[in-house]
Amino acid sequence: MTQNQELTKAQKYNFDKLQKKLRRNTGQAIADFNMIEDGDRIMVCLSGGKDSYTMLEMLSSLQRSAPVSFELIAVNLDQKQPGFPEHILPEYLESLGVPYKIVNEDTYSIVKEKVPEGKTTCSLCSRLRRGILYRTAKELGATKIALGHHRDDMLETLFLNMFYGGKMKGMPPKLVSDNGEHVVIRPLAYCREKDIERYTEMKAFPIIPCNLCGSQPNLQRQVIKEMLRDWDKRYPGRIETMFTAMQNVVPSHLADFSLFDFKSIDKDSGAINGGDIAFDKEDLPSSPVSGDGTSEFDPGEKLDILQVN
Template sequence: MTYQKLLSYTRKAVDEFHMIEDGDFIAIGVSGGKDSLSLALALKGLQRFYPKKFELHAFTVSLGFDGFDASDVAALMADYQIPYTVIPTDIGEIVFEIRKEKNPCALCAKLRKGSFNEAAKQLGCNKVALGHHMEDVVETFIMSLLYEGRIHTFSPVTHWDRMELYSIRPLLFTPESDLISFARSMKLPILHNPCPANGFTKREYAKDMLRQWNKENSGTTERIFRAIRNSDIKGWNTDHGLS
């Protein structure tokens, strides 16, 4: 996928769901994976020509695992003139050594979200951008059906009242395969995920299931995504944005 195509996907999402307004200060959550690195470059590219002016700052939450090194990510952010901060935490120790969580993902995600949001608020950001793509939308929908018994997925735009922050997901129209292609073509410095639970999560199960469905019935992801867009799930009605 070309940079121009990524910007096209991003602008479509930003425009349809009214994700960005004049004067926004957006914190980008950068895990170091292909999705979040692509998101950072997409928003930087959009910033150059979008009629509504906004500022950016990228953050990476360090979980405190040995061997963590974000220097290549920092260099990429510097190349694109995106201000960048690494947030040091002891989340890995808390989740795996102190709490010894059997199902660590929920607690880890909660703690990472809290650290990221707090850093964003301290800097003065009013929005946070997350790198969820089309498959993430569908996988979350599947997980909600299987494990919660409800028809639900995350919204394109979410308001967190307690933090007085909006979260936006500018990559939600972007297929994961295109992000893989983009990361390869741009030679993005992907960080290795050191988490002991990596690859053994409920999301991985949903991802494998969706992959199999697409093998058996081509276009399954796009059809489920279209059904979500046409549903009454909160936040997916394009008539309701930030305005």
């Protein structure tokens, strides 16, 4: 066997391993939040970016082996930005044999007319896009709307709300749309962005640039993204631990009296969730906690998980 053949074999092994991981994480998120039910018609929002391509691949793969029957229809909103390569998605979807609909709406002109020069267009553009997608879902008879947000998007949103909005609020894997008419799901909720990036490179998806409108990226989100990526490099496992924390909320040890009845606590209430151990010297694992809240590591090892410097 030549060196090139060995490399090809290694690449195939790595690809299969990564694909199985993404598929497993997607399937687990779908099961945990009951995202897909028998007879669902799912509108898969396809932007032409790495996340939505990966989501479509995972859902198509699961569709072939899932114990329930469901339909997929890919939908792309062509907002008429100058230079938008409108042929790419139809050609790609036809090659896969995936049913699709391209929605043509000139929101670009509306945004340019309403937003002053130099101001970010993202907020108005998002509202217009959301309304059009909701309308399209109704026209198609879709029972679910699937978006390509992943685990890192959910963490970024949590920190954005804490740092800039004064709320401990993230991006849920499943919710009802703001107009109250649709169920929105995020099948990639358990998938890491860096895994999606690697998968995209291996699959060579025909990526459509996201900067065609000329708008600046959300600067606050960029700050949070860079902070999390820096933590991930300097402290491997921290991101996994933080995401696990989003699934292990203890209202009795926060300060939201609408979530926990602090007023009724008295000396007869007994210790709640361990009582007051805020000042104790805690034994914390040096590596990430698993999804079930347990650790595989020596509990005697200590780590200040709040240290960022």
